[in-house]
Amino acid sequence: MLTIWGRENSTNVKKVLWCAAELDLAFNLIQAGGQYGKIKEPLFLSLNPNGLVPCMQDDENDLVLWESNTIVRYIAARFGQDTWLLNDAATRAQSEKWMDWTLSSLAPALTPVFINLVRTPAKLRDSAAVAAGIEACERLLDIAETALEKKSWFSGNDFGIGDISMGCLAYNWFSLAIERKPRGRFQEWYDGVSSRTAFKTRVMLPLS
Structure with a gap:
């Protein structure tokens, strides 16, 4: 299962959540950024030193990604080959x-x-x-x-x-x-x- 960090009403986080929803993926959402904080805490900064959302963890591939478009590309490439060619x-x-x-x-x-x-x-x-x-x-x-x-x-x-x-x-x-x-x-x-x-x-x- 993927873990996605970010507040749901962030424009950049929406890209990732929308992509995941289109592909009917199960994921763990950790609300972060804005009123939720967390992005300046050591744990989050160890994942994304920029202190920005979204951030995604794919434990199966031992992978951490940030930058919304990159995350969308990855999700689409891994789970949507047949859908998006x-x-x-x-x-x-x-x-x-x-x-x-x-x-x-x-x-x-x-x-x-x-x-x-x-x-x-x-x-x-x-x-x-x-x-x-x-x-x-x-x-x-x-x-x-x-x-x-x-x-x-x-x-x-x-x-x-x-x-x-x-x-x-x-x-x-x-x-x-x-x-x-x-x-x-x-x-x-x-x-x-x-x-x-x-x-x-x-x-x-x-x-x-």
Whole structure:
């Protein structure tokens, strides 16, 4: 059995829990981070010296991993070969491209919007940072919209790990009280993602 450390409403932890739920995996969840603490304690730091969640232990392989996208890749490769065809280089690269893009491009653009509107009292919010972040997200989501002209999923012809990273950020984007540019293909993709049982149970939690 896997052990996953992290608070359930963390965006990065959601990726891992959603992936595990899609594959119907049994795992032990240890709530950590945020109000749960633990991440600065010696035991946790011995597993992840960065003091961040998520962190995963796979005792059967004597393995400890951190970094959410890496954990998702590992879970998919170990338990989802038949589901997500990760032994096919082209299929895997298609998914991983979007995983890396969400981490390097979309997440940095969305973070100041999320932090200000969700975690910051109204009188202390940086409205300029919010506006700039929304503008950056809109430009990036135009790229995502165009990509969906060719494939129904960010992982290719079928749902896969590329959709997990994008889906967690998309949930945040659609949950924020902001005006958004309408995008037909992106909305259709999100409707498909948000109808999945594992998404409903592991991602559609109150923003925090």
